[in-house]
Amino acid sequence: MNSLIFETVDKQEMKSTNELFPIFLKLQNFHTLLLGAGNVGLEKLTALVGNDPLANILVVATEVSSEFESFASGYPHVHIEKRFFEESDLDGISLIILATDNRGLHEYIYELAKERGILLNVADTPDLCDLYLGSIVKKGNLKVAISTNGKSPTFAKRLKEVLNDALPNEIDETLDRLNAVRDSLKGDFSYKVRKLNEITAGLVDKPKTLTISLLTFRLMIGTAVLLVLIIFALLLWRF
Numbered sequence: 001m002n003s004l005i006f007e008t009v010d011k012q013e014m015k016s017t018n019e020l021f022p023i024f025l026k027l028q029n030f031h032t033l034l035l036g037a038g039n040v041g042l043e044k045l046t047a048l049v050g051n052d053p054l055a056n057i058l059v060v061a062t063e064v065s066s067e068f069e070s071f072a073s074g075y076p077h078v079h080i081e082k083r084f085f086e087e088s089d090l091d092g093i094s095l096i097i098l099a100t101d102n103r104g105l106h107e108y109i110y111e112l113a114k115e116r117g118i119l120l121n122v123a124d125t126p127d128l129c130d131l132y133l134g135s136i137v138k139k140g141n142l143k144v145a146i147s148t149n150g151k152s153p154t155f156a157k158r159l160k161e162v163l164n165d166a167l168p169n170e171i172d173e174t175l176d177r178l179n180a181v182r183d184s185l186k187g188d189f190s191y192k193v194r195k196l197n198e199i200t201a202g203l204v205d206k207p208k209t210l211t212i213s214l215l216t217f218r219l220m221i222g223t224a225v226l227l228v229l230i231i232f233a234l235l236l237w238r239f
Contacts, residue, residue: 027055036099037061135160140172
């Protein structure tokens with residue numbers, strides 16, 4: 001009896017945790033379908049090719065904004081077809097991104113994607129998503145993806161700004177040097193790991209700029225919380 005209770009509690013605790021698995025994909029090795037070519041579609045396309053300019057993307061939309069078409073023209077692996085979605089569009093596709101305002105169509109494609117085992121992202125619809133496109137901080141070879149488990153993309157965007165300011169632009173030079181050091185090290189794997197740990201130990205010392213940025217971030221969060229409390233107070237007073 002007790003073991004059954006503990007098992008139930010453990011499962012409940014597991015469900016309450018952040019269960020998203022962070023992963024970095026080589027998009028050029030897959031084929032992506034993007035449905036929708038308006039403002040949201042442009043945002044999704046920008047995120048895709050901004051991380052992999054050689055990503056293979058099929059865009060299907062009945063209407064394509066001039067901004068979208070102009071931007072897409074700079075990427076030869078992005079193909080646009082102005083028409084309605086067809087089930088055959090899913091042939092050979094590994095990732096689907098839906099960026100239309102048609103919930104019914106999204107639910108239909110969701111079922112098709114499940115049947116075919118295709119990963120799906122739907123703009124502003126977490127319940128239909130297999131994955132989220134996180135905010136990205138990129139400094140040369142360093143790439144940091146930020147996720148709030150689908151709770152607040154706005155918060156992730158602000159944190160991205162803080163990290164982007166805090167991380168020095170010269171960090172790519174540091175990575176190149178560390179890579180050269182790693183290649184020059186002799187010995188087995190454990191020896192290389194130990195030496196690299198010794199070399200990079202100083203990187204964990206908090207630089208002054210990072211401390212200032214984190215303080216700014218805390219103040220920003222405190223201000224946001226205060227604004228939320230004020231809004232709730234006004235709503236309670238009004239009603």
